[in-house]
Amino acid sequence: MCITLSLITLIWFSKTQPVTLTSVACENVLHTCQQGVIPWTRCYEENIATCRQGRILRQNFIRLMVNSSQEAEVSPTIQHRVHIPSSALQRSGGAESVDEVLLVATVIDSTFFKLSPPRVKGKGRALIPDQPTHRQGIVMDGLVLAVRAGNHAVTNLPQPIILTFKRNKQVENGMCVFWQESQLDNGTGSWSTDGCDTSDKGNEFICSCNHLSFFAVLVNPVLSVDKSTAVNLSYITYIGSALSIFFTVISLIIYISLQRRRPEKAIGVHMQLTGALLCLHLSFLLCSFWVWLLDENAESRVCQVLGLFLHWSLLASFSWAALEGFHLYLLLVRVFNIYVRRYLLKLSLVGWGFPTLIVMACGISGVYGKYSLELRDDNNHNSTAQMCWMSSEFPQRLLVSYITTLAFPCLVILCNSCMLGLVVVKLRQLRGGRRGTESTSGWKKMNREKATKLWKDCATVLGLSCVLGLPWGLASTTYISLPGIYVFTILNSLQGVFMFLWSVALICKPRSDDNSSVRDPSTQKMMTTSFNK
Structure with missing residues (x-):
């Protein structure tokens, strides 16, 4: 009986605690997180920095140590570029003063991001103020840019992070968004524009965001x-x-x-x-x-x-x-x-x-x-x-x-x-x-x-x-x-x-x-x- 209770306690504790995938190769983190209980996006952010780097370097994946007192700029692909100010790198280290922080930037297929269904409001129930807004559109090129720095969340930055998305073809009505998890904690979420501004330069979209997350550009939204x-x-x-x-x-x-x-x-x-x-x-x-x-x-x-x-x-x-x-x-x-x-x-x-x-x-x-x-x-x-x-x-x-x-x-x-x-x-x-x-006389x-x-x-x-x-x-x-x-x-x-x-x-x-x-x-x-x- 005691053994059974111990097993139940162990299983419950393991499901409620963050998963640490130190022995998993970086290219397998995404697949492993999708098999877990917690939302895969949260699991991915927590473990992509501690995963094991394989012998064969993964394409479109950058993980390197950068100086926290200087600005950093990386390009995981030729279409994506990230510029992070020094203030963001220093804040990613938390309360401790560190000289170097780990920076991870990669691209993920947009099909892994599942939109949560709209919440059906019952009779007499009011809207939830912080309910995420669904942004309609198609993710440009089907790629989402994931950026992670340090061991702490980076939000409300005084200097924004600049993300550049180049166009492969002519598209219109681009909108910079980031992935926001659903409150239901079921692995779904929605695209939100909070904290992100969009600048259209003709051949590329410039996104200025005050936090780090999963970023993308929605093209051809409902109407823009x-x-x-x-x-x-x-x-x-x-x-x-x-x-x-x-x-x-x-x-x-x-x-x-x-x-x-x-x-x-x-x-x-x-x-x-x-x-x-x-x-x-x-x-x-x-x-x-x-x-x-x-x-x-x-x-x-x-x-x-x-x-x-x-x-x-x-x-x-x-x-x-x-x-x-x-x-x-x-x-x-x-x-x-x-x-x-x-x-x-x-x-x-x-x-x-x-x-x-x-x-x-x-x-x-x-x-x-x-x-x-x-x-x-x-x-x-x-x-x-x-x-x-x-x-x-x-x-x-x-x-x-x-x-x-x-x-x-x-x-x-x-x-x-x-x-x-x-x-x-x-x-x-x-x-x-x-x-x-008509006769000839009638032509006039x-x-x-x-x-x-x-x-x-x-x-x-x-x-x-x-x-x-x-x-x-x-x-x-x-x-x-x-x-x-x-x-x-x-x-x-x-x-x-x-x-x-x-x-x-x-x-x-x-x-x-x-x-x-x-x-x-x-x-x-x-x-x-x-x-x-």
Whole structure:
């Protein structure tokens, strides 16, 4: 019995005490620490300085004694360089005054660092103030730089440690981070920017940190743009969305009056699209200002509902843009003898039902919440802005976002672009056919009208482009240049204004149709179909 208790005590004591791997080769420390009970990062930091140096020197691994009264600079790889001031080396020796300290610098594969899942907050439970913030992004080159000096932790340094990460290829939005262990003590953690500043020199990232740890550069994070640019784009978006809300309300009034005078299915589809755009711009403004009105650390179910509403409105806008393209296909390709029972009702089931099913599935999964935007000012200092959207802490947020806000819109834009091309072909065929029937005496008159009709055709194509949602296709230009971002923001924030102009054009359309019906009976026959009555 005593022997059993002694064994249990010995096992418990060994698990709760730090592991000393003095007999393990340095190249095996990482593998051995991963087999232990304590977090491997803590075990690695404690034993990498006391491990046994093998006969074959490990690549990308530097361990040497340096003078504590002088600055030290080492480069474990050609892409990584570490500069440590003398004050940091002296502090690493602890209270004792030492002439030399052991400096270790190496690189580790980023796949060994496991991100901890976001903490699910129960009802009535507040956020933990010191809970680490998850930084989204990809570790540049998949390598993490580990730096260790002396036998004591080095933190809150008056002179920062300078770490240089060279770029092998063109990347953007770099952010210096270090590895912070999870409070759960399960070997997971998160990337944090506390105590580290980032400086982008074009061909390399310079990290200034006030401590020693595992360092890396996250590239292509959730969003990292210049702060002044983000402020300008925000003002443009807010003003454009406010104007869109005002003009979409007027457009709905116009469409309702037109529907009463001449009920057409095309007007009904336009009215549904305008309603979706109204919801989109209204929900965007609510999601943007709601977090600003609340405390940043406050948990709010309202923010989750607003994020759901914004996602639903966005999907509904693209769904009705796709249905606009489908309706245009029926008008241009299958012009005559079309009858669909309860046509608008069936379109509404698709236009409103599809987004509802998607957001219900996402809402049950807990996708929605606060979305963090990483902003960078002129001094390369990072700050965070928030809005109600898909939560940054949701693990599958990127997958859901890519499918619902990238793949689906791209499919809609591709199909509607084909429809717009078909419109251009039909207009050219119509103009060409009419030219063939004109007599020689009528050429002068046609030449006088040619410029006017060309402008009308261009206006029709531009109007249909906005109705079909093709300005969203300019999102591809945001990856090329800053002017592309401004053009994309301006055009898409003013969608409600464009829909208003299209509704005004429909009001003026009957007069032009009446004036041209005698001269152009083929056009009247094409547009006045059993499907459009």
